[in-house]
Amino acid sequence: MLAFLVRRLLQAVLVMLTVALLAFVIFRYLGDPVNLMLPEDATQQQRAELRDKLGLDDPLVLQFARFAGNAAQGEFGVSYRNARPVSELIAERLPATLELVAVAALISLVVGIPLGVYTALNRRGAISQALQALSLVGISLPTFVTGILLILVFSVQLGWLPSFGRGDVVDLGWWSTGFLTRSGLLSLIMPSVMLGLFQITLIMRLVRSEMLEVLRTDYIKFARARGLPRRLVHFRHALRNTLMPVITIAGLQIGSLIAFAIITETVFQWPGMGFLFIQAVSFVDVPVMSAYLVLVAFLFVLINTIVDLLYFAIDPRLRGDRAVAGGHST
Amino acid sequence: MTAPLLEVRNLRVEFATRRGVLTALDDVSLSIAAGEVLGVVGESGAGKSMTGAAIIGLIEPPGRIAGGEIRLEGERIDDLPEDAMRRIRGRRIGAIFQDPLTSLNPLFSVGDQLVETITQHLPLDAGQARDRAVELLQEVGIPGAEDRIGHYPHQFSGGMRQRVVIALALCANPRLIIADEPTTALDVSIQAQIIALLKRLCREHGTAVMLVTHDMGVIAETADRVAVMYAGRVAEVGPVRDVIKRPRHPYTAGLMGSIPTLDGEAEWLTQIDGAMPRLDAIPAGCAFHPRCTSRVERCNRERPDLAACGSGLAACWAPAATPALEVVHG
Amino acid sequence: MTMTSTTTTTALPGLAARIAASDLFWSFRRSPVVIAAAAVTLLLILVSALAPWIAPHDPFDLATLDLMDSELPPAWAADGDWRYPLGTDGQARDVLSTILYGSRVSLFVGFASVALAGVLGVSLGLVAGFFGGWLDAVIMRVADVLLSFPAILIALLINGVLRGALPDGNQDSVALLVLVLSIGLTGWVQYARTVRSSTLVERAKEYVAAARVIGVPRLAILLQHVLPNVMGPVLVIATINLGLAILTEATLSFLGVGMPSTQPSLGTLIRVGNEFLFSGIWWVVIFPSAVLVVLVLAVNLLGDWLRDALNPKLR
Numbered sequence: 001m002l003a004f005l006v007r008r009l010l011q012a013v014l015v016m017l018t019v020a021l022l023a024f025v026i027f028r029y030l031g032d033p034v035n036l037m038l039p040e041d042a043t044q045q046q047r048a049e050l051r052d053k054l055g056l057d058d059p060l061v062l063q064f065a066r067f068a069g070n071a072a073q074g075e076f077g078v079s080y081r082n083a084r085p086v087s088e089l090i091a092e093r094l095p096a097t098l099e100l101v102a103v104a105a106l107i108s109l110v111v112g113i114p115l116g117v118y119t120a121l122n123r124r125g126a127i128s129q130a131l132q133a134l135s136l137v138g139i140s141l142p143t144f145v146t147g148i149l150l151i152l153v154f155s156v157q158l159g160w161l162p163s164f165g166r167g168d169v170v171d172l173g174w175w176s177t178g179f180l181t182r183s184g185l186l187s188l189i190m191p192s193v194m195l196g197l198f199q200i201t202l203i204m205r206l207v208r209s210e211m212l213e214v215l216r217t218d219y220i221k222f223a224r225a226r227g228l229p230r231r232l233v234h235f236r237h238a239l240r241n242t243l244m245p246v247i248t249i250a251g252l253q254i255g256s257l258i259a260f261a262i263i264t265e266t267v268f269q270w271p272g273m274g275f276l277f278i279q280a281v282s283f284v285d286v287p288v289m290s291a292y293l294v295l296v297a298f299l300f301v302l303i304n305t306i307v308d309l310l311y312f313a314i315d316p317r318l319r320g321d322r323a324v325a326g327g328h329s330t
Numbered sequence: 331m332t333a334p335l336l337e338v339r340n341l342r343v344e345f346a347t348r349r350g351v352l353t354a355l356d357d358v359s360l361s362i363a364a365g366e367v368l369g370v371v372g373e374s375g376a377g378k379s380m381t382g383a384a385i386i387g388l389i390e391p392p393g394r395i396a397g398g399e400i401r402l403e404g405e406r407i408d409d410l411p412e413d414a415m416r417r418i419r420g421r422r423i424g425a426i427f428q429d430p431l432t433s434l435n436p437l438f439s440v441g442d443q444l445v446e447t448i449t450q451h452l453p454l455d456a457g458q459a460r461d462r463a464v465e466l467l468q469e470v471g472i473p474g475a476e477d478r479i480g481h482y483p484h485q486f487s488g489g490m491r492q493r494v495v496i497a498l499a500l501c502a503n504p505r506l507i508i509a510d511e512p513t514t515a516l517d518v519s520i521q522a523q524i525i526a527l528l529k530r531l532c533r534e535h536g537t538a539v540m541l542v543t544h545d546m547g548v549i550a551e552t553a554d555r556v557a558v559m560y561a562g563r564v565a566e567v568g569p570v571r572d573v574i575k576r577p578r579h580p581y582t583a584g585l586m587g588s589i590p591t592l593d594g595e596a597e598w599l600t601q602i603d604g605a606m607p608r609l610d611a612i613p614a615g616c617a618f619h620p621r622c623t624s625r626v627e628r629c630n631r632e633r634p635d636l637a638a639c640g641s642g643l644a645a646c647w648a649p650a651a652t653p654a655l656e657v658v659h660g
Numbered sequence: 661m662t663m664t665s666t667t668t669t670t671a672l673p674g675l676a677a678r679i680a681a682s683d684l685f686w687s688f689r690r691s692p693v694v695i696a697a698a699a700v701t702l703l704l705i706l707v708s709a710l711a712p713w714i715a716p717h718d719p720f721d722l723a724t725l726d727l728m729d730s731e732l733p734p735a736w737a738a739d740g741d742w743r744y745p746l747g748t749d750g751q752a753r754d755v756l757s758t759i760l761y762g763s764r765v766s767l768f769v770g771f772a773s774v775a776l777a778g779v780l781g782v783s784l785g786l787v788a789g790f791f792g793g794w795l796d797a798v799i800m801r802v803a804d805v806l807l808s809f810p811a812i813l814i815a816l817l818i819n820g821v822l823r824g825a826l827p828d829g830n831q832d833s834v835a836l837l838v839l840v841l842s843i844g845l846t847g848w849v850q851y852a853r854t855v856r857s858s859t860l861v862e863r864a865k866e867y868v869a870a871a872r873v874i875g876v877p878r879l880a881i882l883l884q885h886v887l888p889n890v891m892g893p894v895l896v897i898a899t900i901n902l903g904l905a906i907l908t909e910a911t912l913s914f915l916g917v918g919m920p921s922t923q924p925s926l927g928t929l930i931r932v933g934n935e936f937l938f939s940g941i942w943w944v945v946i947f948p949s950a951v952l953v954v955l956v957l958a959v960n961l962l963g964d965w966l967r968d969a970l971n972p973k974l975r
Contacts, residue, residue, distance in 0.1 A: 026824075
């Protein structure tokens, strides 16, 4: 168990270093920082001074070490686009994205899992077929189109929900939350539904196919052969076996939610990290781009590691006691 | 003669597939007396497992019972609604499948699975059920049952797991056990132990067994009577000694002759040319006639019914009047 | 028991007859939804390919635009004009025409990026499988890392990097190239993995060793033997990925880092049209959206069907 933990951590560190290297390469070689930071008419002298100050002529390894060290402390330099420290920008935007992602993830699980179970147990029913068809549409529907439709119906036509921004937020230390105000909660509804919708169809299809697989296994067949009632077979046995891989995949999907938040934030002008990133790509604002890359990679690695450990904790086959091996002792 | 415990008459099982309707079991009849061990042998695909599945009511759609009757202690069970059939499973008819590794749910401890089955069929409370579970484990020969009851399936060896499976099948004292290749997935040295266990327990509890296997050795050891199946039909039924030493049906004769023995002089092993036909290409008349060396003109026109032949029944127009092959078996 | 019908095939020549009698076609004929999907896809491809000839107007020829005609609703509405069947946008461009041209761009980028991803993926897979060693290890590691991040993120990143790295990276003229590269360079992994496993299987076979002994160059072995075996799964992957590629392109364009408004794809049209939503001018955004949704849905249905039909386990 301990060995596994250490190994996973080492792996995580390795991936982070690779990503840091990539981010560094982008940071250092994309565009000319000196050109972008100084006005057009800066003198050679000023450029040389800036180069020196930024350490651009130091040995590469040293530059990378400096970059990595800074990155580890959250220090990414100054944004080209609005001349503010990147770390400040990110700290401002992070809560918005995380809250959005959390609510969307919750919605997708609460709606997706029951629907998936239902369509697996009632394969041929009319409702199941309809849901299956809808889920195919759901996967094909571009997420931004969903967002636009939501805005069209609920903001433009009905005027019930706000179509941009986070509403009023309350500051708790450095975290700003939209959960505590009415306008904050109202503003959360459409973006999180839009973000979660794609996930719902994914989870539904995943749960359905996992459950169908599980229902075909020998142990389910044996459970039925032992005379266990359908309720027990489906909801005690099949469901538990189904949910195991589903929970882990759902955890991994949080990473994808963070990425898709970029689109949601753009549609709803949600002041989160994703929106920041898009503006950075558009502008080729390198410090922000490389900071986002490192941060998102870190979140992904964190989530992956947690999910792996979770799997370890809930699957009895992976826990401690190794079996009495082989088939020769009786 | 008392009425048989289980009677299968003219059973017909069909599968609706894209290419039309396939007949997996065609007019299968057999019977099992109380406490008797009936072996069912045949090649893969002959319909042995399908017969067992039909009896216990676990045929998966698109398969269905399309004709015939199955009677348990005189009452029909093939046309019962699912709820009624569920009450029979485990309580009056039990089943054991081939692979002990996949027969047990890996996420539940052995004790959990035992207790849930016991409480399902017997009016015991949790504590009593647990005690009964420990007793059962001891009965099937698991050392340290009291300690191991909380262990998970992967913590047992293959032979141990099959013992657990047997315990599960027997916990409500069913009248009949359908054992579908119970030893095929086990080491040869373990097979003998499991068969001996099964034999002993069934004798002690007075349980009848339908032992499905392709291993004639096991049949010779364990069964009282044996049914030979071919292409979804029964070719021959009779007392074990007679069928093995004096097979009437040419297919049975071929089967017996193809088994190598350690005693007796070295002879050529019989080989039956060709292969068992696929379900969508079963010949008219007798299914075996294209490969049969003793066929007559009638064989390719009319399908033979099971008729009295010697001490048993054989479905053949030209059964061996005197034994076709006097094979020397131990 | 019925076998597949042969009555319709006796008149057709060799290959066509085999296709018509095959399981694949049988499965196709049985599903009206799939037939509809195929028809819709073909129609859209045809119509958009012929856009320059069949579009009622040229929305990019500024000389033909009459600002008096801007913001007209679809023809069946009160102020509509049948010259502009689906209405016009803020710059008097005919929405129907922009959709035709837009689909053209969307489909082009979709196919081009799938082709790029396919060629890249198949080549890398062949190399990784055949040569093994550190080359294989590197390629597979990169593939693993790529797979652990969502495609959109990687496409965005590549997009940003290319814009910064290419000399005119941020210019409209190179947008098409940047887009195809962004999506293509993201999507090669699935092809590479599939081809690699097939290559590993083939490589272990005796005929390869025999060919090497008599001096057949390795490349020839690869191309002649491994490639044909691998085409089936590659085709399935390509069809499924086409939908994703079109979607990714639309998303990138919608986000503002894809096709510019001077050469818009459906995604760009949606972005531009979105700004008119609050003024009640819904047609500029809804019609391109509808076309995009139908296109992706049709392609996905085809991909799903193809995958199920070619899956030996489901037969």
